[in-house]
Amino acid sequence: MSAAAARAGWTLVALAALVAPVPLGNYGLHLLVLVCMYVALSSSWNILTLAGQLTLGHAGFFGVGAYTSALLALRLGVPFWAGMGAGAVAAAALAGVIGLVCLRLRGVYLAIATLSLVEALKIVVLNVPDVTEGSIGITLSPVFAGARRPAYYVMLAVAALPVLATVWIKRSKLHVILGAIREDEGAAQMAGINTTAYKVFAFALSAAFAGLAGGFYPHYITYIVPDTAFSIGLSIEAQIMPILGGLYTVAGPVVGAVVLTLAGEYLRTRFGAANLLVYGVVMVLAILCLPGGLVGLARRWRAPFRVRRAEQPQEGVADVR
Amino acid sequence: MRELRAVMGAALLALAAMSWGAGPAVAAEDEIRIGAVWGLTGPTAGVSQEGRRGMEMAQELINRKGVLGKKIRVIFEDDKADPAVGVSATEKLITQDKVVAFVGGVGSTICNAMLGAFEKYNPRPIGVLTGCGATTIEQRFGKERGYFFVHPWEYYYQSTMRDFLLSLTPRPQTVFIAHEDRLYGTSHAKMADEYFKEAGFKVVAREGFKSGAPDLTPLLTRAKGMNPDVFYWIAYGADAILITKQGKELGFNPRLYASTVQLGTQEYRDAVGLDNAEAFVGITVWEPNADFAASREWPDLLPSTRDWVREYTARYKREPHYYSIMSYVALVAAAKGIEAAGSLDREKVVAAIEKINTMSPMGPLKFSPSKFAVNHAFKQMMIFQWQKGQKALLFPRDTATGAVRYPFPPWTPR
Numbered sequence: 001m002s003a004a005a006a007r008a009g010w011t012l013v014a015l016a017a018l019v020a021p022v023p024l025g026n027y028g029l030h031l032l033v034l035v036c037m038y039v040a041l042s043s044s045w046n047i048l049t050l051a052g053q054l055t056l057g058h059a060g061f062f063g064v065g066a067y068t069s070a071l072l073a074l075r076l077g078v079p080f081w082a083g084m085g086a087g088a089v090a091a092a093a094l095a096g097v098i099g100l101v102c103l104r105l106r107g108v109y110l111a112i113a114t115l116s117l118v119e120a121l122k123i124v125v126l127n128v129p130d131v132t133e134g135s136i137g138i139t140l141s142p143v144f145a146g147a148r149r150p151a152y153y154v155m156l157a158v159a160a161l162p163v164l165a166t167v168w169i170k171r172s173k174l175h176v177i178l179g180a181i182r183e184d185e186g187a188a189q190m191a192g193i194n195t196t197a198y199k200v201f202a203f204a205l206s207a208a209f210a211g212l213a214g215g216f217y218p219h220y221i222t223y224i225v226p227d228t229a230f231s232i233g234l235s236i237e238a239q240i241m242p243i244l245g246g247l248y249t250v251a252g253p254v255v256g257a258v259v260l261t262l263a264g265e266y267l268r269t270r271f272g273a274a275n276l277l278v279y280g281v282v283m284v285l286a287i288l289c290l291p292g293g294l295v296g297l298a299r300r301w302r303a304p305f306r307v308r309r310a311e312q313p314q315e316g317v318a319d320v321r
Numbered sequence: 322m323r324e325l326r327a328v329m330g331a332a333l334l335a336l337a338a339m340s341w342g343a344g345p346a347v348a349a350e351d352e353i354r355i356g357a358v359w360g361l362t363g364p365t366a367g368v369s370q371e372g373r374r375g376m377e378m379a380q381e382l383i384n385r386k387g388v389l390g391k392k393i394r395v396i397f398e399d400d401k402a403d404p405a406v407g408v409s410a411t412e413k414l415i416t417q418d419k420v421v422a423f424v425g426g427v428g429s430t431i432c433n434a435m436l437g438a439f440e441k442y443n444p445r446p447i448g449v450l451t452g453c454g455a456t457t458i459e460q461r462f463g464k465e466r467g468y469f470f471v472h473p474w475e476y477y478y479q480s481t482m483r484d485f486l487l488s489l490t491p492r493p494q495t496v497f498i499a500h501e502d503r504l505y506g507t508s509h510a511k512m513a514d515e516y517f518k519e520a521g522f523k524v525v526a527r528e529g530f531k532s533g534a535p536d537l538t539p540l541l542t543r544a545k546g547m548n549p550d551v552f553y554w555i556a557y558g559a560d561a562i563l564i565t566k567q568g569k570e571l572g573f574n575p576r577l578y579a580s581t582v583q584l585g586t587q588e589y590r591d592a593v594g595l596d597n598a599e600a601f602v603g604i605t606v607w608e609p610n611a612d613f614a615a616s617r618e619w620p621d622l623l624p625s626t627r628d629w630v631r632e633y634t635a636r637y638k639r640e641p642h643y644y645s646i647m648s649y650v651a652l653v654a655a656a657k658g659i660e661a662a663g664s665l666d667r668e669k670v671v672a673a674i675e676k677i678n679t680m681s682p683m684g685p686l687k688f689s690p691s692k693f694a695v696n697h698a699f700k701q702m703m704i705f706q707w708q709k710g711q712k713a714l715l716f717p718r719d720t721a722t723g724a725v726r727y728p729f730p731p732w733t734p735r
Binding site for chain 2: 025026027030031034037126127129134135136137139142145146147221222223225226227228231233265268269272273275276
């Protein structure tokens with residue numbers, strides 16, 4: 001397919017996203033808002049993996065964004081859009097500080113640090129109730145008086161940003177640099193790349209988008225407590241979605257978020273209390289049978305047999321080249 | 322381009338998924354649909370299943386005669402204890418299932434999100450709600466006439482405990498308050514601190530701890546050092562077991578050990594043993610050994626406590642939880658309101674529920690104003706004490722089934 005055809009295709013997807021809410025009621029719109037929220041989380045998490053880094057605490061940045069935005073609204077009456085921006089900045093700043101310390105090292109240090117970060121942030125929020133309202137939580141007025149359609153467009157814009165950022169990275173020399181760091185950090189350093197600076201940049205960018213999504217959440221749900229803002233489950237979902245969709249790709253996190261959010265809701269309504277069991281089995285089978293994710297599966301179907309065989313061992317990094 | 326195909330495939334899936342809610346097989350006008358959002362999976366699954374059982378039993382009994390010539394159908398939705406999922410469930414029930422009212426539920430976080438989602442509808446759905454105990458909810462949503470709250474607010478727990486402590490002879494002077502550090506424990510502890518001080522008790526400390534912590538000896542050692550008359554804690558079942566066992570190990574022997582409802586489970590008694598549970602005091606919304614008479618108006622649906630417990634135990638082969646009876650009574654109240662209104666007109670149904678004034682197996686069923694809410698029922702809590710493996714009701718006096726064992730007996734010999 002030509003680049004023009006690809007552009008036309010992406011334009012079609014964008015148009016579909018814009019007109020999707022037209023026939024939907026509040027239930028469908030709410031699901032679309034959740035889909036967009038998870039697209040933002042999974043795509044932003046995926047940005048850091050382009051540099052070969054792993055964070056297990058993405059919910060920490062989501063929560064920082066949520067609390068920054070909620071507290072600004074509660075204490076100073078700051079409108080939600082400004083709070084979202086502040087949430088993104090706060091999350092990026094936190095990631096920058098943590099990254100400067102942890103990303104000088106290789107290996108699993110960042111993963112361990114971010115895993116504990118979520119719990120640490122939760123404890124901090126719980127223990128300064130005079131500032132954060134602690135475990136009582138923060139109640140806010142619903143954004144757009146509870147109307148779902150404008151909320152969807154806001155979340156769609158939030159979801160589009162990390163996707164567009166990934167496209168930008170992939171078209172710039174940053175893609176080559178991050179790929180080099182991921183494949184062999186030592187060699188990248190030998191080539192004169194300041195690997196720490198690039199990793200910190202990717203980490204802060206990734207956190208900023210999570211913070212942005214978090215900044216909208218309390219205004220939409222109208223109530224947050226530390227347990228929901230800093231939920232380990234949210235971190236796990238942010239990781240599983242790109243893995244299922246296809247790591248290191250633009251489309252993978254989007255596909256993963258759409259499929260898993262809607263499949264989760266479908267199973268919840270169809271299987272009652274057994275929904276998590278079915279969801280778990282489907283997830284295990286999908287990860288075992290689709291090492292390149294759903295995007296990898298699409299590639300396999302398209303590729304001639306001999307090419308497919310040749311590509312198989314490098315499926316996870318196929319898109320980097 | 323292949324990635325694009327995957328995105329388009331996902332988009333098609335999204336569109337297909339949007340159409341899954343084809344709705345129940347029976348038309349909305351042929352039945353009366355009630356929405357029930359419970360955390361059927363996740364951390365509140367145990368209590369939610371208890372609530373679900375209560376509602377299923379009520380549904381079956383109500384449908385023996387029906388309401389306005391139709392069957393009631395409760396549509397259960399799982400909120401997974403996640404507010405965002407709770408909102409999904411709420412929106413589905415309103416827009417696709419066209420429920421007449423919401424009944425049941427557990428957890429103030431979910432309740433807050435759910436009632437937040439109600440706000441944009443005009444008229445707002447009717448709710449006979451069992452899961453909203455936080456006063457933040459009372460303050461935010463209590464003014465809405467169509468919301469009927471049947472879970473006691475936090476302050477009823479603490480005012481009942483305060484009154485019980487005042488009734489003891491000799492009267493205790495000092496109280497150590499320990500609480501788990503999330504919404505439930507912190508909010509209750511703050512309230513208890515306020516109420517106890519107002520009543521003239523000296524609160525020697527108010528300390529938070531992490532629920533589920535493997536060791537609470539530092540907390541208990543500090544408490545023992547302060548030698549309070551009452552050690553009062555607000556936490557969950559596992560914490561109650563640990564506090565009992567470690568309190569014994571440390572020889573911590575205040576004049577009274579008191580806690581909230583989680584102390585009253587059979588699991589607690591079995592985990593610590595009959596001897597160790599002896600003389601521990603707890604607050605409860607309701608106990609199966611309460612003794613309320615049958616309703617004069619609707620004895621078939623609201624029998625005496627004894628008859629209701631017998632029926633429930635025969636059906637489910639287990640002792641009812643207070644959430645079982647609370648959700649049962651809530652559904653009966655909604656059904657009777659609809660019946661008395663003679664239609665599904667919201668204003669008429671709300672007015673009819675407001676007029677209910679009868680006895681129920683949970684106690685007097687009547688909605689009246691609370692501190693901030695317009696319609697609230699079951700304001701009276703009960704104090705129980707473990708005595709020889711059974712829970713004796715001590716307070717209020719008119720529902721008492723035993724006398725208090727006070728002060729707390731030595732750990733050994735027992």
